[in-house]
Amino acid sequence: MKVNYHFHSRVSFDAEYPLAEMCRAAREAGQRHLCVTDHCDLLDEYGKPDDGFDWSRVDEELRQARAMFPDLEIRRGVELGQALLRPESAERVLREPGIDFVLGSMHNTPAGLDYYWTKFTDRRQCLEILEQYLNYLLQLSGTDFFDSLAHLTYPIRYMRFRDGVEVDFHPFDDLILEILRTLAERGKALEVNASGYRQGLGEPLPPAYILRMYREAGGELVTIGTDAHEPGHMADGLDRAAALIGACGFRYITLYEKRNPKPIKLEDVL
Ligand SMILES: [Zn+2]
Ligand SMILES: [Zn+2]
Numbered sequence: 001m002k003v004n005y006h007f008h009s010r011v012s013f014d015a016e017y018p019l020a021e022m023c024r025a026a027r028e029a030g031q032r033h034l035c036v037t038d039h040c041d042l043l044d045e046y047g048k049p050d051d052g053f054d055w056s057r058v059d060e061e062l063r064q065a066r067a068m069f070p071d072l073e074i075r076r077g078v079e080l081g082q083a084l085l086r087p088e089s090a091e092r093v094l095r096e097p098g099i100d101f102v103l104g105s106m107h108n109t110p111a112g113l114d115y116y117w118t119k120f121t122d123r124r125q126c127l128e129i130l131e132q133y134l135n136y137l138l139q140l141s142g143t144d145f146f147d148s149l150a151h152l153t154y155p156i157r158y159m160r161f162r163d164g165v166e167v168d169f170h171p172f173d174d175l176i177l178e179i180l181r182t183l184a185e186r187g188k189a190l191e192v193n194a195s196g197y198r199q200g201l202g203e204p205l206p207p208a209y210i211l212r213m214y215r216e217a218g219g220e221l222v223t224i225g226t227d228a229h230e231p232g233h234m235a236d237g238l239d240r241a242a243a244l245i246g247a248c249g250f251r252y253i254t255l256y257e258k259r260n261p262k263p264i265k266l267e268d269v270l
Contacts, residue, residue, distance in 0.1 A: 001242040002032040002269040003253050005077065006103060006150065006193060006225020007234060011038040011057045013045075015229040019061035020068050025231035027069055029238075033255050033269065034074045035101050036061070037225070041081035042089045047112025051089055053078075055096050075256065077101035082108055083145040084136065090145050101223075101256035103191060104146025106136050106154070115155050120163040127171060130155060134175045141182035147259055148189035148223040151205040152179070161201055169210075180214040189221035189254050189261065190214050192245055197237030198226075204241045211248040221254045221261055242270060 004026055009019035019036055026034055040053035058076060065074055080102050083090035094102065107114050110132045120126055133155055140146065159165045169176060183190055193205040211222070224241055228234045245253070245266065252263035 001224065001238045002030060003255065003264075004031050004033070004225050004234065004238065005035040005075075005101065005148070005223045005255070006037050006079070006191065007034075007228040008038055008079075009036055009061050011054075011061060012229070013039060017230055018064065019074075020065040021231050022228065022234060023065045023069050023072055023074060025234040027072060029235035031234070032072060033264070034072055035077040035225075035256065036074065037077040037079040037101070037103050039081060040078050040093055041107060042086040042093075043082040043108055043112065045107070045114035045117060047108060049086060049089070053093060075100035077103065077256070079103040079105050079150060080145060081105040084140055084143065087145075094145065098258070100258060102145070102147045102259065103150040104140055104148070105150040106133060106140070109155075115158045118158065120159045120165050123165055123167050126155075126159045126165050126167040130167070130169065130172060131175070134172050134179065138175065138179050138182065141179050141186070141188065146188065147256055147261070148191045148221070148254070149179070149183060150191045151193040151195070151227070152190065152210065153206045157196070157199060157201060157205070161199065173213075176210060177213055177217060180210070180217045180219055184214065184217050184219040187221065187261070189223045190219060191223045191225065192241050193225060193227050194237035194241035195227040197240055198233060204237065204244065208244055208248055211245065211250075215249045220250070220252065221263065222250050222252075223254050223256075242266070
């Protein structure tokens with residue numbers, strides 16, 4: 001798969017590699033259409049407001065990477081987290097001219113901490129949090145704070161796969177369908193995040209049944225990315241995720257330029 005529209009450089013709080021090194025690894029893996037999506041979490045991982053995102057740092061990384069690899073197409077994106085909880089800050093970040101692509105993310109529980117920092121102990125607690133998570137995403141789906149909805153089902157990696165609580169998203173299939181319909185109607189994309197394969201989930205985020213629901217709801221725009229935070233992870237799970245996208249009935253992968261979707265035939269980028 002030649003497209004990777006979700007990965008992080010040292011501009012992100014949780015990554016340390018220059019963008020050029022990430023791009024070198026991508027290039028060696030045969031990738032051509034890239035978009036860097038560094039974290040801009042408007043509430044940080046502890047729930048504290050954060051306005052530290054600096055586009056000039058992204059631009060410096062892009063300048064170096066593009067000079068080194070002129071044969072790669074490297075777009076200028078951002079992974080915008082918790083936008084609805086601080087809508088004025090989100091508007092300010094997105095007022096920046098020349099943004100190619102915005103991933104919409106929700107990383108924090110209703111209590112404010114990143115899912116990463118939350119201990120999950122029982123099914124009831126998890127179901128309550130999942131319902132709030134999905135209601136947030138439904139609200140987000142109706143806004144222009146994003147182009148592609150990132151890693152839908154994200155909390156499950158911590159609830160089930162880390163903390164061992166037997167829980168899944170099926171009790172909320174109706175709510176998920178409502179989110180997917182909203183995306184489809186509004187011309188927003190759904191991200192297929194391949195990191196689930198690397199993390200042992202055996203499936204991307206979201207899993208195949210949700211991709212099929214989206215397709216059946218009329219959804220056509222999907223983006224794909226590895227969510228790599230280091231060069232060694234740039235290609236992890238990407239080909240499997242691409243094959244699954246095809247198997248779920250999608251014919252195109254969506255690239256973005258200046259926040260406009262540019263679908264490209266799946267078969268042309270495999
Ligand atoms: Zn994320
Ligand atoms: Zn990410």
